[in-house]
Amino acid sequence: MAVCVAVIGKDNSPLYIGGVGNDTNTDNELSRQWLVHTALDALEERLATTNTNTANSASNASRTDLRDLYLGLLYSTDTHKIYGYVTNTRIKLVLVTSSTSPSGSNIRDAEVRTALRRLHALYADAICNPFHLPGEQITSSKFDRQVKNLLLNNV
Amino acid sequence: MADDIVFELLHSEIINYVLENSKTSNGSKEVDLSLVEYIGFAAGYKIMERLTREWPRFKDELDTMKFICTDFWTCIYKKQIDNLRTNHQGVYVLQDNAFRFLTNFSNSQQYLEFAPRYVAYTCGLIRGGLANLCINSVVTAEVQSMPSCKFHIHVQRT
Numbered sequence: 001m002a003v004c005v006a007v008i009g010k011d012n013s014p015l016y017i018g019g020v021g022n023d024t025n026t027d028n029e030l031s032r033q034w035l036v037h038t039a040l041d042a043l044e045e046r047l048a049t050t051n052t053n054t055a056n057s058a059s060n061a062s063r064t065d066l067r068d069l070y071l072g073l074l075y076s077t078d079t080h081k082i083y084g085y086v087t088n089t090r091i092k093l094v095l096v097t098s099s100t101s102p103s104g105s106n107i108r109d110a111e112v113r114t115a116l117r118r119l120h121a122l123y124a125d126a127i128c129n130p131f132h133l134p135g136e137q138i139t140s141s142k143f144d145r146q147v148k149n150l151l152l153n154n155v
Numbered sequence: 156m157a158d159d160i161v162f163e164l165l166h167s168e169i170i171n172y173v174l175e176n177s178k179t180s181n182g183s184k185e186v187d188l189s190l191v192e193y194i195g196f197a198a199g200y201k202i203m204e205r206l207t208r209e210w211p212r213f214k215d216e217l218d219t220m221k222f223i224c225t226d227f228w229t230c231i232y233k234k235q236i237d238n239l240r241t242n243h244q245g246v247y248v249l250q251d252n253a254f255r256f257l258t259n260f261s262n263s264q265q266y267l268e269f270a271p272r273y274v275a276y277t278c279g280l281i282r283g284g285l286a287n288l289c290i291n292s293v294v295t296a297e298v299q300s301m302p303s304c305k306f307h308i309h310v311q312r313t
Contacts, residue, residue, distance in 0.1 A: 010289065068211065068212070069211070069212060086212075087204070087207065087208070088203075088207035088210060088212060088213060088288060089203060089204055089207060089287045089288055089289070090288075090289050091204075120208060121208065123204070124204045124205045124208055127201055127204045128201050128204075128205070134200055134287070
C-alpha cells in the first residue's frame with residue numbers, strides 16, 4: 001500500500017508531496033518529507049553511476065537498463081520502502097510504500113513502475129497548465145485529486 | 156492538414172500583434188521580437204516534458220541534440236532537420252532546407268528582410284526545450300536564401 005508520493009524539482013526542492021490513507025493528516029507532514037528526502041542521496045548516486053557507466057561504455061544490456069527512467073527500490077527502512085523515478089527533465093518522482101501493512105510487503109516491482117509512469121503522465125499534464133510556472137509548487141487541486149485516485153486504485 | 160494551418164496562422168498573427176505593440180510603445184523602427192522568443196521558450200519548455208515521456212534517458216548532449224533534430228522537429232514541423240553540425244565544443248548548427256514558416260513566401264530575395272520575424276519563435280522553442288533538459292543555451296537563426304534556415308545553438312557552460 002502506497003502511503004506517499006512526491007514530485008521533486010531540478011534543484012531538489014519539493015514541488016508536491018501527497019499522502020493517502022491514515023497518513024494524510026498534517027502531523028505526518030514532517031515524517032513524509034523526511035522519508036522522501038532520505039531517498040534523494042541514493043537517487044543521485046544511481047544517476048551518477050548511470051553517467052559513468054555509459055561513458056565507459058559498459059555492456060549493452062546493463063546500459064539499456066540504466067537508461068530506463070524507473071530506478072527501482074532506492075531505500076528501505078523498517079517501516080517503509082522508497083522507489084524512485086527520474087524524468088529526462090531531471091524531475092524526480094518518489095513513491096513510498098508501507099512495508100508493515102499486509103498488502104504492502106509483497107508489492108510487485110511492475111506495479112510500482114506503472115504507478116510511477118502514470119504519475120509522470122499526470123505531472124506532464126499539470127505542467128501544461130498555463131497557470132503553472134516551472135519550478136513552482138504544484139497547487140492544482142485537479143492534480144492532487146488525480147494523484148490520490150491513482151494511489152488508492154492502483155498501488 | 157487543417158490542424159497545421161491553425162498553428163501557422165496563429166503564429167503569424169502573434170508576430171503581427173507583437174510588431175504592432177512595439178510600434179506604438181516606442182515609435183522607433185527597431186522591431187522587438189523578444190516577446191515572440193519568450194512565447195516560444197514557454198511553449199518549448201512545456202512540450203519537452205511530454206515529448207520525452209516515453210524516451211530513455213539521454214546519454215549526452217549530442218544525444219539530446221539528435222532528439223531535437225528528429226522527434227522534436229517532427230512533432231512541430233512534420234519533418235526532420237536536414238543537417239546537424241557540431242564542433243564538439245558546445246556549438247551546434249541545425250539546418251532546415253525548407254523551414255515551414257518560410258515556405259509560403261517567394262523564394263527570391265523579396266521578403267528576406269522580414270525573415271528574422273518568422274524564426275524568432277522557433278529560436279525560443281529550441282531554447283525552452285533545451286532549458287527543460289538542463290542545457291542553458293543561446294539560440295540564433297540565420298536565413299541566407301529563402302526557405303532554408305540555419306539555427307545556431309551555443310551551449311552555455313558554467
